[in-house]
Structures are given as C-alpha cells and as structure tokens.
Amino acid sequence: MSHLIEKFLTSKVVFEGNLLNVFSDKVELPNGKEASREYIKHPGAVAVVPVTQEGNIVLVRQYRYPIGKALLEVPAGKLDKGEDPDTCALRELEEETGYVAEHIKKIASIYTTPGFTNEVIHLYIAENLTLSNPHPDEDEFLDVEVYSKEEIKTMIADGRINDAKSMLALLLAKI
Amino acid sequence: MSHLIEKFLTSKVVFEGNLLNVFSDKVELPNGKEASREYIKHPGAVAVVPVTQEGNIVLVRQYRYPIGKALLEVPAGKLDKGEDPDTCALRELEEETGYVAEHIKKIASIYTTPGFTNEVIHLYIAENLTLSNPHPDEDEFLDVEVYSKEEIKTMIADGRINDAKSMLALLLAKI
Numbered sequence: 001m002s003h004l005i006e007k008f009l010t011s012k013v014v015f016e017g018n019l020l021n022v023f024s025d026k027v028e029l030p031n032g033k034e035a036s037r038e039y040i041k042h043p044g045a046v047a048v049v050p051v052t053q054e055g056n057i058v059l060v061r062q063y064r065y066p067i068g069k070a071l072l073e074v075p076a077g078k079l080d081k082g083e084d085p086d087t088c089a090l091r092e093l094e095e096e097t098g099y100v101a102e103h104i105k106k107i108a109s110i111y112t113t114p115g116f117t118n119e120v121i122h123l124y125i126a127e128n129l130t131l132s133n134p135h136p137d138e139d140e141f142l143d144v145e146v147y148s149k150e151e152i153k154t155m156i157a158d159g160r161i162n163d164a165k166s167m168l169a170l171l172l173a174k175i
Numbered sequence: 176m177s178h179l180i181e182k183f184l185t186s187k188v189v190f191e192g193n194l195l196n197v198f199s200d201k202v203e204l205p206n207g208k209e210a211s212r213e214y215i216k217h218p219g220a221v222a223v224v225p226v227t228q229e230g231n232i233v234l235v236r237q238y239r240y241p242i243g244k245a246l247l248e249v250p251a252g253k254l255d256k257g258e259d260p261d262t263c264a265l266r267e268l269e270e271e272t273g274y275v276a277e278h279i280k281k282i283a284s285i286y287t288t289p290g291f292t293n294e295v296i297h298l299y300i301a302e303n304l305t306l307s308n309p310h311p312d313e314d315e316f317l318d319v320e321v322y323s324k325e326e327i328k329t330m331i332a333d334g335r336i337n338d339a340k341s342m343l344a345l346l347l348a349k350i
Binding site: 002003004005006014017018020024027029030031033035036037038039040050061062063065066067069070109110112113114115116117118120139141142143162163164167173 | 195
C-alpha cells in the first residue's frame, strides 16, 4: 500500500470552533504532485446498543440541526479528553438514557467518514441494564424510547432508523 | 418531536474550502436559550456494492489522509451538482473500478454523522458487471481488489473492513 501514501508537507488550522477544528494540509501525492487536504480533527466517540433485562432496545430521539430532523439513534457521545472508551460508553449510556449497565462489550471500531475527518466510533453492546436516572448534558434535549428487537429490525429495513453508526451498531450486535 | 426542535436564527460561513464548507449558525434551543451549531454542508454521496458475474465483490483500497491509513472500501463518491444519485452510482463504479453495471438497485440512504454534517450517502447494489476500463479522477490513487463473499464477511468481523458506509452497504446488501 506504500504506493498509495500521501506524504505530509505542512498543516494549517483554518477554523477553530467550539465543536469543529478544521485543518488544511499540503501533501505530496503518489505521483509527486502537491495537493491540499481539508479535514476535521475529532476526539473520537462511542455508541452503545443498550439491551434491557426484557430483551428490548433503548434508543434516543434527538434533533440533528445539520439535517433539520430528529433521528432515532443508539446512545452515543464524544470522548472527553483522555477518557477511556469503555468508561465513556458507560457514562453516555447513563447520562442519555438513565440506564446503568453492569458491563459492556466492545463490538467494533468504525471510521464514519474518513474522507474528511479522523472520527472513529467505538461500538458497544450493554446488557443487564438497571434503571437509574437520566441526566443529559445541559442543553441536550432527547427522548428515550424502548423498542422490541423485531421493531428495530423493521425500522432499519424501512429507513426509520437511518443514522449510520446506529444501524451498524444494531446490525453488528446481532440483536 | 416538536419539543426537540432547534429554531434557526442566523447563519454564517466560517470556512469556505475546496472540499469543506463550514457554517456556524445561531439557534434557539427548546428551552428558549441560544446556542451555536457548527456543521459542514455536503452535497451528498453514493456508495455501491459491486457483485461480479462470479458472485465476488469488488472493493477499492484508498489512502485516507485524515486517518493516515489506506482503507478497503466499496466504490463511492460525491454527487456532482444536480446529479441524480443513480447516475452517480453507475459513474463512480465505472470510474473507480472499471466495471460497468447493467442496472443498480438502491438499498438505503444513511446519515453518516448528523451531529456535524448533513451528508447523506445513498447505498446501492450493482450486479451482472462487465469489465471496461477504470479511469479514476486525476490525482485519485486506488487499488481495485476482488474478494469472495466469505472473505468479505471475515474482514467485516475481524475489523479489516472498518469504513462505516462500506460495512453498512455490504451488510444491508445481504451478500
């Protein structure tokens, strides 16, 4: 694969926001020509498939401003600085849904959009949940909804669940 | 879901690049407070699962600068301005792999990362391929690799295929 590599030349921060950090780097292409690569630096994230003791699945419905719709998703969130993904998964699950998991199991790590960000999402399954209290971040608004496994399969098939990380997590968890 | 909606107040372009257009909007949260939303406007894209007449799957290996690795992916690409997704799918398949499909079938449309972009990827399956000549975009470098369905399943399971759109397309195509 060495014949595919793009060599780093220089890097520049072109936008530093609250959420997004955008870079524009100069690289040398495999043919020796120069090109620019624009991308977002992302801290990484987790997404969790929460399975209740009854075998149902807990999802969150959340407004996604960039697409102007509320999507049905698995609980998820960004890693805090230096945070272990397992810890983050348990934290986000409890914060967003109020469910506490005894243990979680990692399913996979995925690149969401490697063309323009280094974001990686670690996917987990959490079983044997017990209900505590949800305490979402301030200014985070979401509905917690519980579905049977059959309902989940139907909603993936008919497009009602259309968030990539959620679909992948649910499919790979083999619920 | 109306209690989840964030109301648009103002919009500002904060970075206009060759690839990325970054916006920072002001919104009113459901609790009446004001917040900012940073996001990337994306034209949309397609991704195609190409199945040869022998029943094998055609993938492309491509260096992804943001993560510094070459990933094994299904052929994919952005919509040209005003381009129909079906047309784009046939075009990208032929450009990247050299295979021409008689017809393609849409599998699903997915949001890759609705937290910070409006990108939607339309997933397709293409069957009964015939080989023409690959002619990637200038300055696009990729290897075309053909795998059996069993190899694909193994590589999804063991993480060698870890690009989200590719995993989803391959899983949903039920190869």
